[in-house]
Amino acid sequence: MEAVAEQLPDFDLTDDDLRRRGDKKWRDCPPDAIPAWLAEMDVAPAPVIVAALREAVEAGLVGYPTLTGSALPEALSGWLHRNFGWRAEPGNVVLAGDAVVGVALAIEALCADAPVVVPVPCYPPFVAALPRVGRQIVGVPCSLDGDRYVLDLDVVEAELAAGARTILLTNPHNPLGRSWSRAELTALRQAADRYGARVVSDEIHAPLVLPGAVHVPYATIDPDRHITVIAASKAWNIPGLKCAQVITGSAAEAAGLRALPRAANRGVSSLGVAAAVAAYRDGDPWRTGLVAYLHQRREQFGRLLASHMPHVTWHPGEATYLAWVEPPGQPDPAAAALHKGSVLLDAGTAYGPPPGTAPGGTRIPGYDTSVRVNIGTSAERLERIVLGLARAWT
Numbered sequence: 001m002e003a004v005a006e007q008l009p010d011f012d013l014t015d016d017d018l019r020r021r022g023d024k025k026w027r028d029c030p031p032d033a034i035p036a037w038l039a040e041m042d043v044a045p046a047p048v049i050v051a052a053l054r055e056a057v058e059a060g061l062v063g064y065p066t067l068t069g070s071a072l073p074e075a076l077s078g079w080l081h082r083n084f085g086w087r088a089e090p091g092n093v094v095l096a097g098d099a100v101v102g103v104a105l106a107i108e109a110l111c112a113d114a115p116v117v118v119p120v121p122c123y124p125p126f127v128a129a130l131p132r133v134g135r136q137i138v139g140v141p142c143s144l145d146g147d148r149y150v151l152d153l154d155v156v157e158a159e160l161a162a163g164a165r166t167i168l169l170t171n172p173h174n175p176l177g178r179s180w181s182r183a184e185l186t187a188l189r190q191a192a193d194r195y196g197a198r199v200v201s202d203e204i205h206a207p208l209v210l211p212g213a214v215h216v217p218y219a220t221i222d223p224d225r226h227i228t229v230i231a232a233s234k235a236w237n238i239p240g241l242k243c244a245q246v247i248t249g250s251a252a253e254a255a256g257l258r259a260l261p262r263a264a265n266r267g268v269s270s271l272g273v274a275a276a277v278a279a280y281r282d283g284d285p286w287r288t289g290l291v292a293y294l295h296q297r298r299e300q301f302g303r304l305l306a307s308h309m310p311h312v313t314w315h316p317g318e319a320t321y322l323a324w325v326e327p328p329g330q331p332d333p334a335a336a337a338l339h340k341g342s343v344l345l346d347a348g349t350a351y352g353p354p355p356g357t358a359p360g361g362t363r364i365p366g367y368d369t370s371v372r373v374n375i376g377t378s379a380e381r382l383e384r385i386v387l388g389l390a391r392a393w394t
């Protein structure tokens with residue numbers, strides 16, 4: 001019994017506990033506000049991760065990490081197979097400091113020197129990272145089909161016809177929470193194939209697919225040409241440990257990535273490798289409890305919105321602990337949330353492509369008036385967050 005209880009995620013941390021921890025999410029937030037911005041959860045680290053870190057530190061594992069000699073590729077491959085039926089070849093796994101570094105490295109080294117299609121809204125660091133590896137971003141807005149966001153494949157294809165040769169997908173999607181279906185991914189592959197383009201699939205949120213949806217790895221759609229980037233950092237809440245994994249469809253491409261100058265792919269930490277091995281090998285009981293908990297928060301968020309702010313637009317996602325919402329009549333909802341509701345949110349503005357890179361050269365509308373709300377917190381704090389937003393937006 002005790003072992004099971006120990007594996008349940010502990011969200012019973014007070015605001016003071018979290019602020020004392022010293023992480024960016026709470027420390028870089030005004031002291032009188034609740035942070036619901038950065039994609040990190042208000043949960044205690046999983047016991048299996050703490051045990052692995054303790055053991056690693058006690059063994060003195062604080063030197064340069066081995067990029068080829070760890071147990072991580074096998075552990076990741078086993079985890080992918082158990083969860084998604086995809087047996088990735090361990091030899092095709094390459095370590096990178098974090099997922100953004102992995103995405104940028106893969107695009108620079110393995111994808112054509114041509115514009116990159118990014119469905120928007122998109123995770124903002126991509127907007128900064130891609131120009132640094134010499135790639136122009138072409139933002140393609142997702143559209144709504146009933147109550148769910150979909151990829152606009154006609155526009156994606158038009159951009160491929162105009163010269164783009166890479167599609168950077170996040171699967172599941174941040175911030176929309178979509179878990180793309182096999183049919184959608186197949187259609188995307190077909191569009192890519194018509195132009196010899198490649199898909200880079202950032203699957204960092206794959207362990208956070210909620211009940212009612214499944215994760216389809218893009219690699220199972222295109223086993224030979226996929227480039228997948230994944231990490232334990234989101235689901236096990238350990239982004240500070242620095243260890244992402246890039247998986248390619250071929251040994252030659254993996255070797256090419258590994259051969260890049262060390263300066264290009266530095267940043268992996270030995271403790272990050274140890275934690276990722278523990279997460280993939282032994283972390284699923286905790287993660288299963290986490291997914292059930294996040295499912296409850298998603299339901300609670302819907303109930304709270306319905307009773308306090310029925311006018312707010314929200315299309316519940318199928319994965320992650322992130323909610324993309326648009327309160328009507330708010331020219332700057334994030335500023336109002338902070339100044340009138342004491343809640344720090346991510347402004348939607350950052351999730352659209354920079355001016356001039358969207359089709360037609362203009363900023364796509366809707367981002368400035370939306371926000372991303374992080375609901376990966378306790379039930380009690382989530383209620384305080386929504387009450388603060390209701391004060392701010394009504």
Ligand SMILES: Cc1ncc(COP(=O)(O)O)c(C=O)c1O
Nearest residue numbers: 039098099100123170174233239
């Ligand atoms: C889609 C996506 N990719 C990458 C990252 C960043 O991961 P990392 O800190 O490992 O670079 C995030 C973080 O939230 C994300 O949502």
